[in-house]
Amino acid sequence: MKYAERIETLPPYLFASIDESKQALIQKGVDVIDLGVGDPDRPTPKHIVDSMVAAVQDPSNHQYPSYTGMLAFREAAAKWCKESRGLDFDPKTQVLSLIGSKEGVAHVPLAFVNPGDVVLCPNPAYPVYEIGTKFAGGIPYDMPLRAENDFLPDYEAIPKDVLAKTKMMFINYPNNPTGAVADKKFFEETVEFAKENDILVVHDNAYSEMVYDDYKAPSFLEVDGAEDLGIELYSMSKTYNMTGWRLAFAVGSKEMIAGFGKVKANIDSGVFDAVQRAGITALTSSQQCVSDMNKVYQERRDVLVKGLASIGLEVKPQKATFYLWCPVPEGTNSMDFAKLLLEDAGIVATPGVGFGSAGEGYVRFALTKEVDRINEAVARMDKIKI
Secondary structure (H helix, E strand, O other): OOOOHHHHOOOOOHHHHHHHHHHHHHHOOOOOEEOOOOOOOOOOOHHHHHHHHHHHOOHHHOOOOOOOOOHHHHHHHHHHHHHHHOOOOOOOOOEEEEOOHHHHHHHHHHHHOOOOOEEEEEEOOOOHHHHHHHHOOOEEEEEEOOHHHOOOOOHHHOOHHHHOOEEEEEEOOOOOOOOOOOOHHHHHHHHHHHHHHOOEEEEEOOOOOOEOOOOOOOOHHHOOOHHHHEEEEEEOOOOOOOHHHOOEEEEEOHHHHHHHHHHHHHHOOOOOHHHHHHHHHHHHOOOHHHHHHHHHHHHHHHHHHHHHHHOOOOOOOOOEOOEEEEEOOOOOOHHHHHHHHHHHHOEEOEEHHHHOHHHOOEEEEEOOOOHHHHHHHHHHHHHOOO
16 A cells, blocks of 8 residues: 655654553563653543533533634633733634644644645644645744753744745744743844744644743733734643643634634534533632643753762753653763663653654653652663763
8 A cells, every 4th residue: 555645754753662662661561661751640620620521411511512612712812812911812713622732733724734834843843734735735934942042932033035925834832842932022123023924823722821930921912013913822721731632722813723624624523522611610610720731841850960960960941841862971972862761761751852843862751750750760761870
């Protein structure tokens, strides 16, 4: 059987490959500490689960949902944006439900990118920015994220001939995989850059609420003019430990939301209404569960940063996400170091090069294990004398 060219050109999906290696070790009886994939280890808060249980038992939720999302969910999302960010959106025209933000990232290029159009993608980055672009027939163009520039893209380094062909760009702050954050000044520069070059902006804001040290992540859409040319994707997955539920939403430009909605109307049948009911509960109830989880992650971050420093790996403790972007020891590369950790210490870390060529020289640790397991991971690394 011959696959389509769009499939043939794709690399193996990073996290699927890591999972295969992990499972092979587990089958051999190895006690694996998985700090690889960013999947919260704590359960979804009880009040959200209870809401879902009640909604599942309601027959009115058993039929086809609206592809744009039930109005009550979009109203809850708009209200949450107003209360948490001071942003005003019309829930009927500026909010769209998503089957997880990954689905949104993968499908939004189909609405705006023609074959041959360029899409600016950060590097290192979530692989789906590039994959979604390729599926739409677009050409990804890397924007390297370097430590010396605080892991922000350098717009001045993009050639004029590339910008002339550019239709859309992805940005992502707080950032995966680096954990970097962006201030309002950067978003202002992004809006100015996008206006000058007639570029649509998609801000993947999946980690907006996963913040520490009294930091509050700004919204791209807070900037004047951003709403005319961009949308923002918010995810329930990391904020409320709902990765398996597949629920997110997009907000912003009416025109972009309308175009995106046309794609979704022809591709999927919307989010299960019972899941949206649970999402309404999450967005409109007390946010104490989010604050409590952030305290857990902050403690884990501090423990791992201190532990890594004790064995010679200096990591900057970022203010957001639940990742640590760790430089690998001198004389090795990200793949070899990740392999060493897995095979000699039973620790899963994600090689930075898997997020793009500019990720070489780093591995990503996810703070998805309890403190005692993080300490055990550090002890194992110390034993193999990395």
